[in-house]
Amino acid sequence: MRALLDTNIIIHRETSRIVNENIGTLFHWLDKLQYIKNVHPITVDELKRHSDDEVVRTMGIKLDSYQVLKTVAPLHEKVERTSDDIDTTDNDKNDTLLLNEVFCSRVDLLITEDKKIHQKARSLGIDEKVFRIDSFIEKVISENPSLVDYKTLSVKKEYFGNIDLNDSFFDSFRDDYLGFDKWFNKKAEEISYICSYSNRINAFLFIKKEDETENYSDITPPLPPKKRLKIGTFKVTANGFKLGERFLKIIFDNAIQFKVEEIYVTIFDRSSEQKRLIELLEYWGFQLWGTKDSSTGTENVYVRKFQKPADKNNPKHTFPFLSKEGKVFIVPIYPEYHTELFPDSILRTESTLDFIENEPHRNAIKKVYISHSREKGLSTGDLIVFYRTGGFHKSVVTTIGIVENVVSPSTIEELKAVCRKRTALTEEELLAYWNRYKRKPFVVNFLYAYSFPNRPNMRRLIELKVLKDRDDAPRGFKEIEWDSFIKIYKEAYKK
Numbered sequence: 001m002r003a004l005l006d007t008n009i010i011i012h013r014e015t016s017r018i019v020n021e022n023i024g025t026l027f028h029w030l031d032k033l034q035y036i037k038n039v040h041p042i043t044v045d046e047l048k049r050h051s052d053d054e055v056v057r058t059m060g061i062k063l064d065s066y067q068v069l070k071t072v073a074p075l076h077e078k079v080e081r082t083s084d085d086i087d088t089t090d091n092d093k094n095d096t097l098l099l100n101e102v103f104c105s106r107v108d109l110l111i112t113e114d115k116k117i118h119q120k121a122r123s124l125g126i127d128e129k130v131f132r133i134d135s136f137i138e139k140v141i142s143e144n145p146s147l148v149d150y151k152t153l154s155v156k157k158e159y160f161g162n163i164d165l166n167d168s169f170f171d172s173f174r175d176d177y178l179g180f181d182k183w184f185n186k187k188a189e190e191i192s193y194i195c196s197y198s199n200r201i202n203a204f205l206f207i208k209k210e211d212e213t214e215n216y217s218d219i220t221p222p223l224p225p226k227k228r229l230k231i232g233t234f235k236v237t238a239n240g241f242k243l244g245e246r247f248l249k250i251i252f253d254n255a256i257q258f259k260v261e262e263i264y265v266t267i268f269d270r271s272s273e274q275k276r277l278i279e280l281l282e283y284w285g286f287q288l289w290g291t292k293d294s295s296t297g298t299e300n301v302y303v304r305k306f307q308k309p310a311d312k313n314n315p316k317h318t319f320p321f322l323s324k325e326g327k328v329f330i331v332p333i334y335p336e337y338h339t340e341l342f343p344d345s346i347l348r349t350e351s352t353l354d355f356i357e358n359e360p361h362r363n364a365i366k367k368v369y370i371s372h373s374r375e376k377g378l379s380t381g382d383l384i385v386f387y388r389t390g391g392f393h394k395s396v397v398t399t400i401g402i403v404e405n406v407v408s409p410s411t412i413e414e415l416k417a418v419c420r421k422r423t424a425l426t427e428e429e430l431l432a433y434w435n436r437y438k439r440k441p442f443v444v445n446f447l448y449a450y451s452f453p454n455r456p457n458m459r460r461l462i463e464l465k466v467l468k469d470r471d472d473a474p475r476g477f478k479e480i481e482w483d484s485f486i487k488i489y490k491e492a493y494k495k
Contacts, residue, residue, distance in 0.1 A: 229264075
């Protein structure tokens with residue numbers, strides 16, 4: 001496999017100052033899986049023109065460890081048409097040349113942190129071959145579980161006072177905020193969310209509920225009085241486990257619990273890590289509101305409305321609210337996959353020790369369901385009620401999902417690409433599923449929205465007239481009336 005590395009990846013790797021903490025993990029996997037590390041001749045030219053003479057000298061020596069492409073593909077007319085509307089600088093045009101190598105299949109994939117390259121890749125339909133550092137790590141971890149030493153990776157609540165402030169994870173906060181250590185120690189008795197892996201902190205979150213009396217005079221323009229949830233401190237290092245989505249789920253769950261009207265965060269956009277976090281927030285509906293001045297510079301303020309109605313056409317921007325405009329389906333899921341896919345929906349009869357959230361599909365909000373169902377009439381914003389199979393007494397409804405879209409892969413490789421990181425099925429199980437019937441499966445991309453506190457079983461669903469009898473249990477996607485969904489919802493949240 002040939003991986004083409006963008007200029008920013010080479011610089012992250014070879015400069016003496018660590019710009020991205022996850023670059024070592026990326027190269028560990030490239031070496032472990034014996035990827036050929038390619039660079040484009042245009043990258044060599046860009047490195048020679050770097051403003052720092054020492055960087056130029058160092059890079060000239062270290063480039064010997066990469067394979068420079070001996071030939072380059074002629075610019076494909078489709079790539080040229082796509083880039084014409086996006087490229088505004090010479091750097092943009094150089095980036096298009098890298099993307100062209102992927103489009104023309106001269107290399108297998110491209111790794112880059114450049115936002116415009118990813119935008120162009122989506123337009124060209126090759127985004128599954130263009131990766132960020134974290135998405136590549138997620139890819140190889142999901143494809144090579146036997147090579148991963150998971151150890152312990154789970155999110156837990158922890159008092160500030162029990163956390164090692166000297167961990168290098170907090171160095172970036174010290175750089176950004178004067179007096180960070182003093183602030184942290186004053187929070188000793190307060191609760192945060194933390195995740196550690198291999199005895200190192202990988203993710204940290206502190207959130208704070210604010211009411212209408214909060215003073216926002218240091219924000220321009222000031223935020224109007226509202227009940228809000230402030231994301232006070234939030235950082236996730238890329239390690240292949242989709243922790244960013246897992247922590248966003250925690251943020252949204254707390255926003256529901258506190259019944260807030262908005263969520264907001266103040267964040268610098270200096271480092272690649274901060275820029276990646278901003279992209280994640282924007283993807284889930286946060287919008288730039290204004291700025292906040294601090295002793296170390298100007299932060300951007302991002303706000304997300306947290307009120308109904310739900311946007312049926314773009315459900316992730318109003319997640320986890322449910323749209324009343326679409327259809328509702330009930331669908332079965334086997335016990336062996338249920339809690340793997342929905343860790344928050346674990347049954348009382350299952351051990352939490354067996355479901356430490358240490359794999360990408362467990363942490364993701366965006367998940368996939370693969371089906372041979374004859375019913376395929378699902379569309380964006382529709383609701384899915386997941387029915388854990390098990391018989392008259394043990395079958396229970398546990399979870400609500402929101403449909404993003406439906407995909408019908410034409411090859412097994414396409415199926416694997418669509419499902420990567422977001423399914424509990426292994427590659428061998430995907431292959432078996434693909435070959436099981438003449439009718440090929442389709443994939444429903446959905447958002448994991450709610451886990452029911454109470455789980456009505458088949459007997460109760462029959463009593464509620466959601467199901468007619470035992471033979472009426474879902475075998476694929478089965479549409480139910482909105483009234484039936486309301487019955488399930490009320491039963492699930494009955495106190």
